[in-house]
Amino acid sequence: MLIKFKTKPILEHTFEVIISSFLKNEIGLSDDFLGTILSKQLQGNLLQLLVEKQLKTAGIGHKKGFVENKLIRNDLIYWLDRKHNDVHENTFFDFMDRFVQYLNETCYTGITSYEFHYAFYDKGSFYKKHLDQFKKNNSRVYSMIMYLNEDWQPNDGGELCVYPYGKAQVISPINGKCVFFKSDHLEHEVLLSHKPRMSITGWLKSDA
Ligand code: OGA
Ligand code: NI
Secondary structure, three states: OOOOOOOHHHHHHHHHHHHHHHHHHOOEEEOOOOOHHHHHHHHHHHHHHHHOOOOEEOOEOOHHHOEOOOOOEOOEEEEOOHHHOOHHHHHHHHHHHHHHHHHHHHHOOOOOEEEEEEEEEOOOOOEEEEOOOEOOEOOEEEEEEEEOOOOOOHHHEOOEEEOHHHOOEEEOOOOOOEEEEEOOOOOEEEOOEOOOEEEEEEEEEOOO
């Protein structure tokens, strides 16, 4: 297969970094997961979708339990899909296919599918402390968030706050950074953002 992103050894090194930090700290971190080129292309897509008003208010819950609750979260989202035939979205999916394959081969994780959306937190947005797994559906196994923000400053807010081993850890949503954690296990929140904040968020799922 033609690799449009990182070469195989660099790719596998990237995967190792995030997996080994996850195994050690309950939260996997990589400072340069997708790489600068793909991150920039996806950020371009997100900005375009925003102009076209394609992003929609995110909700909480699943299927019939779905409700909009702007007191809990007030970001806008747009689901990625291979059916869009967008070249950068498809490169992203190729990348994630490689990651899932690596994870399943090295850690026997049994991931069978995934879902990803762009997220846009306008100035004044947040997402209160939560778990990513739905009460009536436990198919989400791992959560992943990839940030698409250049020049994020300490006073811009919008940090992801996670609680590994019950202790707060604050993560700045800096471009290229990816976080990885168990969806049913790790509570987290997005602190009030003082400027527009962009990311791709998704879940690796097991249908077993
Ligand atoms: C989520 C979430 C965190 C972030 O979408 O479930 O927790 O940093 N996002 O965007
Ligand atoms: Ni979450």
